[in-house]
Amino acid sequence: MYNNLKLHIINCLNENIRFDGRKNDEHRKITVEYGISKSAEGSARVKIGNTEVIVGVKTEIGTPYPDKPGEGTIMVGAELTPLSNPDFENGPPSIQAIELARVIDRGLRESEAMDFKQLCIKEGEKVWLLLIDICTVNDEGNLFDASSLAALAALKDMHFPAFDGEKIDYKKKSEKKLELKEEPLSVTVYKIGEKYVIDPTNEEEVFVDSRLTVAATSDGTICALQKGGDSALTEEDIDAMIDLSIKKTQELRKHL
Amino acid sequence: MSLLIKDKDIVVPGEELAKGIEYSSGYGTYKDKEGIVASKLGLVNIRDKEISLVPLSGRYMPQRDDVIIGQIEDISFSGWRVDTGSAYSAMLSVRDATSEYINKGADLTRFYDLGDYIVTKILNVTSQKLIDLTMKGPGLRKLVGGRIIEVNAHKVPRIIGKAGSMVSLIKENTNCKITVGQNGLIWIDGSPADELVAVNTIRKIEREAHISGLTDKIKAYLEECCKKNE
Numbered sequence: 347m348y349n350n351l352k353l354h355i356i357n358c359l360n361e362n363i364r365f366d367g368r369k370n371d372e373h374r375k376i377t378v379e380y381g382i383s384k385s386a387e388g389s390a391r392v393k394i395g396n397t398e399v400i401v402g403v404k405t406e407i408g409t410p411y412p413d414k415p416g417e418g419t420i421m422v423g424a425e426l427t428p429l430s431n432p433d434f435e436n437g438p439p440s441i442q443a444i445e446l447a448r449v450i451d452r453g454l455r456e457s458e459a460m461d462f463k464q465l466c467i468k469e470g471e472k473v474w475l476l477l478i479d480i481c482t483v484n485d486e487g488n489l490f491d492a493s494s495l496a497a498l499a500a501l502k503d504m505h506f507p508a509f510d511g512e513k514i515d516y517k518k519k520s521e522k523k524l525e526l527k528e529e530p531l532s533v534t535v536y537k538i539g540e541k542y543v544i545d546p547t548n549e550e551e552v553f554v555d556s557r558l559t560v561a562a563t564s565d566g567t568i569c570a571l572q573k574g575g576d577s578a579l580t581e582e583d584i585d586a587m588i589d590l591s592i593k594k595t596q597e598l599r600k601h602l
Numbered sequence: 603m604s605l606l607i608k609d610k611d612i613v614v615p616g617e618e619l620a621k622g623i624e625y626s627s628g629y630g631t632y633k634d635k636e637g638i639v640a641s642k643l644g645l646v647n648i649r650d651k652e653i654s655l656v657p658l659s660g661r662y663m664p665q666r667d668d669v670i671i672g673q674i675e676d677i678s679f680s681g682w683r684v685d686t687g688s689a690y691s692a693m694l695s696v697r698d699a700t701s702e703y704i705n706k707g708a709d710l711t712r713f714y715d716l717g718d719y720i721v722t723k724i725l726n727v728t729s730q731k732l733i734d735l736t737m738k739g740p741g742l743r744k745l746v747g748g749r750i751i752e753v754n755a756h757k758v759p760r761i762i763g764k765a766g767s768m769v770s771l772i773k774e775n776t777n778c779k780i781t782v783g784q785n786g787l788i789w790i791d792g793s794p795a796d797e798l799v800a801v802n803t804i805r806k807i808e809r810e811a812h813i814s815g816l817t818d819k820i821k822a823y824l825e826e827c828c829k830k831n832e
Binding site: 350351353354357358361363365367 | 746747748749793794795797798801802
């Protein structure tokens with residue numbers, strides 16, 4: 347049945363009609379909500395169809411890395427909660443969770459979305475650490491795009507907490523916002539059979555041969571790539587997937 | 603000795619439906635000292651002094667002689683374990699699966715492999731909810747090709763319609779092969795565009811199952827969809 351169903355899915359993709367009636371290069375309905383958490387300094391909830399992801403940004407004060415005394419840093423963590431998918435389990439982060447977090451982290455970092463110098467409080471001693479936490483509420487496929495969108499939305503929503511030089515008052519938010527130089531977003535293109543698909547559902551994700559996550563800035567500059575899946579990609583594949591992905595990131599921006 | 607609710611009312615578990623012994627208790631209700639009480643959330647159905655409920659939600663409850671669609675989840679020496687979409691898994695023994703002679707220790711995946719979907723009939727359900735299945739009967743087979751969708755098992759009677767009228771309406775209009783299992787799993791096979799119409803129609807029936815005159819509405823909907831496709 348597994349092979350049967352794969353053939354059936356490929357048959358549908360060849361006619362550009364997917365199981366839920368979308369075209370191959372169509373996202374489900376996307377909604378973005380800002381400021382959904384009181385306790386986080388910045389937060390957002392993104393829904394793509396029935397897939398739902400929330401991202402919270404917390405701030406902490408820490409010591410900088412010795413080689414970058416004048417720069418703060420970001421840390422991205424992802425939690426694939428068991429409530430979002432029966433295949434996810436409690437415990438230490440799974441390989442999927444680590445990959446998801448790293449892909450989002452790399453998109454933000456390599457696009458130089460923010461100047462880490464603005465996170466410096468006192469050089470060599472005190473810097474802001476931004477903890478960006480991704481939490482899946484429901485997984486109906488395509489956590490990559492949802493998390494990327496939610497992470498960026500949460501950063502845009504973020505205000506630093508009140509800080510008097512000694513202590514942070516998390517209950518008060520200051521006027522100071524995080525300055526974003528770039529707005530990186532990623533869209534993952536999946537290859538099933540010979541067709542490129544975006545925003546797959548759980549049903550389709552099972553049969554994915556390979557995938558390519560492309561993070562791009564608002565002017566379409568590529569800043570990070572991640573390839574996954576068992577099959578290899580040819581040069582033509584990669585070109586086509588990158589083109590499709592960048593086109594789609596531009597469409598995603600309208601939702602922010 | 604009176605009715606406390608009207609026909610087609612929505613009731614919640616524990617709600618008293620009738621007092622006294624005038625009415626008898628049907629599916630989804632039970633009798634207590636005072637009268638009849640609802641045990642599920644659902645629509646009241648009063649027919650000839652019998653009060654029953656059409657549940658609005660909930661999992662499928664296996665019942666004898668139901669034809670269901672199951673998925674093979676395990677293969678043992680003597681048969682297959684089948685996921686029925688309910689809280690209980692079922693057993694299909696080699697004896698009930700085929701009339702062919704099978705050697706001891708033969709490879710059973712030749713008949714049904716892990717992950718295969720089958721149309722099967724429930725032979726028996728014990729009080730402990732052990733379920734026996736059979737493949738002997740008209741229309742019982744392994745499903746090849748197509749796709750499976752899941753609907754609320756309690757809406758299945760509306761999807762099938764009176765004497766299969768609703769499902770044959772969909773079949774005629776979409777040229778799809780459709781098999782509906784009592785457990786809410788539905789198998790559909792056709793061209794991608796046709797399948798989509800069939801799935802959307804079934805979802806519409808599921809959503810509007812409580813509305814009367816549904817068949818005409820669905821007929822109009824299907825005609826509209828088919829016009830668009832042409």
